[in-house]
Amino acid sequence: xxxxxxxxxxxxxxxxxxxxxxxxxxxxxxxxxxxxxxxxxxxxxxxxxxxxxxxxxxxxxxxxxxxxxxxxxxxxxxxxxxxxxxxxxxxxxxxxxxxxxxxxxxxxxxxxxxxxxxxxxxxxxxxxxxxxxxxxxxxxxxxxxxxxxxxxxxxxxxxxxxxxxxxxxxxxxxxxxxxxxxxxxxxxxxxxxxxxxxxxxxxxxxxxxxxxxxxxxxxxxxxx
Numbered sequence: 001x002x003x004x005x006x007x008x009x010x011x012x013x014x015x016x017x018x019x020x021x022x023x024x025x026x027x028x029x030x031x032x033x034x035x036x037x038x039x040x041x042x043x044x045x046x047x048x049x050x051x052x053x054x055x056x057x058x059x060x061x062x063x064x065x066x067x068x069x070x071x072x073x074x075x076x077x078x079x080x081x082x083x084x085x086x087x088x089x090x091x092x093x094x095x096x097x098x099x100x101x102x103x104x105x106x107x108x109x110x111x112x113x114x115x116x117x118x119x120x121x122x123x124x125x126x127x128x129x130x131x132x133x134x135x136x137x138x139x140x141x142x143x144x145x146x147x148x149x150x151x152x153x154x155x156x157x158x159x160x161x162x163x164x165x166x167x168x169x170x171x172x173x174x175x176x177x178x179x180x181x182x183x184x185x186x187x188x189x190x191x192x193x194x195x196x197x198x199x200x201x202x203x204x205x206x207x208x209x210x211x212x213x214x215x216x217x218x219x220x221x222x223x224x
Contacts, residue, residue, distance in 0.1 A: 010044040018043060018101055025109040029061070032113055033120040038062030043101060055101045057108035061116070066168025068115055069146065072108035115163045122166060122194055133180040135198070138173050148173065150181060150192060158183060160192035169197050 005026045009015045022041050029036060040060040057072040134152060141148035146162040160181065162170040173179075178199075181192040 006038075006040045008040075008042045010042065011047055012043065012045050012101070015043075018105065021102060021105055025105060028109070029113060029116055032116040033063070035064055036061055037064070041105075043105060045101075055104040057104045059108055059112050061112065063119065063168070066162075066165075066170065068112065068119060068163055070108050070112045070115065072104050072111070118193070119163055122164075133182050133194070133196070135178065135180055138175055138177040138179060141173050141175060143171065146170070150179065150195070156190070158190050158192050159186070159188070160195050164192050165195045167196070172197060 005023055007019050007022050009018070012018075022043070026039050026041065029039070038061070042056075042058045044056045044058075046054060046056060055072075057070075059068075059070045061068040136150040136152045136158065139149045139151040139157065148160055150158040150160060152158060158181065165173065177197060180196045180198055182194040183190055184193045185191075
């Protein structure tokens with residue numbers, strides 16, 4: 001990578017080999033997008049974990065119009081969902097006990113490569129004809145978790161995440177924001193692969209007017 005990768009380890013020892021692995025994994029990201037401005041990686045063994053072999057990995061990539069974040073956090077609930085079969089608590093915990101930091105790092109970067117590839121496609125105009133994009137409204141949004149739900153004109157509920165929002169405008173979204181979006185079928189149902197705010201400046205101006213207008217009316221009344 002053009003910029004050095006910032007690697008942080010928490011509650012861990014013997015990290016020399018792990019840092020080399022992170023550097024190698026990070027170097028592969030430029031194959032999918034060559035305008036990465038920064039890369040920060042944190043590998044942690046939570047102190048509250050019952051086993052010393054539970055590892056969390058977070059990757060933050062700085063991009064021209066925003067940031068991509070991947071959090072790899074193994075949980076019992078996630079293990080049961082991914083396997084899609086019924087397992088006892090003991091069996092599920094047995095799987096987690098064998099989670100290695102190397103595997104956690106690999107899985108986190110695998111997810112980041114997938115998201116980065118999607119981001120690159122959108123930036124070069126993967127969705128070329130915006131007239132064919134559907135319109136909808138942000139119904140729910142969870143900024144701290146990086147995802148939300150849209151409501152379509154035919155009252156359907158569509159999932160979207162931070163990486164699918166164009167121009168790095170995820171932080172501008174609020175409940176009620178009007179957007180255009182391209183829909184695709186995901187693993188858990190319909191989801192928005194591309195989300196674009198409709199006239200973001202106009203919406204910002206409208207919100208500002210809503211705040212100022214009552215004050216102007218109050219001032220006008222006081223002059224009468």
